[in-house]
Amino acid sequence: MTVLITGAAGGLGRALANECGRRRYNLFLTDINAEGLSCIKQGLERQFDITVATAACDLTNKESVDKLLDIIDKHEIRFDMLLNAAGMDFEGEFIRRDREQLVKIVLLNNAATLRITHAILKRRRPGRQFTIVFVSSLASIVPMPLKATYAASKRFLLDFAAALRQELRKDDVNVLTLCPGGMVTTKDTMLGIKAQGLLGEATTNPLESVSRITIDRALAGKSIYVPGILNRILSFLARIIPRTWAAAAVYRRWNTAQSKWLSISS
């Protein structure tokens, strides 16, 4: 089993890399952070006695991705699984955000994800089942004021993945969409979750079990994974109440949480 993981030097990507390492999969890791990549490569090789290939890459840059593909083709690496973990988020009011950063969210979360998915699908191992995981978010279930661009970019992935799944069914490809709540990956995410109060911690998913179950479900051919009972209830509710109501409720909630978050983190 040969797996490509994007965004593997931190957060969910690193946790997925650990999980794949535990399963002794062959790993090819990429991330924009070259130093972080060499750390996780070293850690995985020492922990699991496996060989890990890495190449730093800016997925939003076509030339950078072409170089990555050259490396892959030069070594004739062919994949059985693609875990699209690379993604980014900036919080806050649309009009107050930096314009280029906002555009970057869509460039990475969507455009870059499409580019690498297309490229790796062309490099799947012939004659074997192929698995793709898209990391969407609980944020994809309703329009989210104050996280508008991020939430919409995650909605894009949710819909795109569901459609792609149907297209690729005949080619023996599984497509899974992961929609997690908050996950504690860094000190900052932890402070963000704390600022949301009790509901923040209640919707938080344990990183290690999300990673494990994601891979289990993807291999079992499931289409969507929303970790946690509360998150499943929330995503069900989101489907039955009007979207304008949901957006208004989210706005009230984020407004308080974000001002609290800004006061903690500053």
Place this chain on the structure above:
Amino acid sequence: MNTVVITGASSGIGLETALLLTQKGYNVLGIGRSEINCNRAKEWILSKNPDANITFYLADLMQQGEITRAADEINEYLNEKCNGKLYALINNAGCVRSWYMTTNEGYEQQFALNHLAGFLLTYKLMPALLKAGGRVIMTGSQSHKGIKINWDNIMLQKRYNPLTAYKQSKLCNMLFAKGLNDRFAIHGIRAYVVDPGLVKTDIGNKETGALVNFIWSLRKRHGVPPSVPAETYAFLCDKKNAPEGLYYCLCKEKKYSRQVTSENADRLFKLSERLCGVHYGEVLKI
């Protein structure tokens, strides 16, 4: 003047121990993560003891690269100022986590900081410790009892329980001290673990969730001030002839878990060497 290195020296038990050791005339090198906290700690120590010899080094010991960098800086200092001798290393830095979080290497954070950081730092400073016939002291805990090392899943990736991770990391401290004594006692090194008891520090309030935070806030009210365990560290540094025990609380030897065997210590030593990419045997060859 004897030089002592203390990790996690900018607050809690490490800070009080640093102060006490400067008062006893040691040259103290503290390691802390935040520049603001280290500066504050230095000012506080100097306000209590204007003659203190205290220097702080900045390093996030969660990251192996930072441990190596800090150790290089300290070794340079020791070679310049102390004839390359380090009298004692106190591996005190530790953390509590509510969730499974990993370091840059992908190692579980409580295991990485509470055990591996001390393991790697001790390795890096071992030549200086050997020169001085030095002592290595770990901050342990009574909670090392009633648990076994989960050898197949030491980072607890499969079923993470924050308290289990903490307890296991404290058992690792015991096994590391045991392993050090087995290997280096004949070369003049002694290793100890101090049980500080229940101490009023903020360990359970740093980067933890609401539940751990709340429980710790209740628990620490019954704790002793950190100046109490500091006495035990000073006792273990001060004794002219190195004490023979392994586990100390309130300056007295204490019973420890039956899991602390040479067999388990060897196994942990080998695993930790692999995870840190070092071989203790090489220190003796130099």
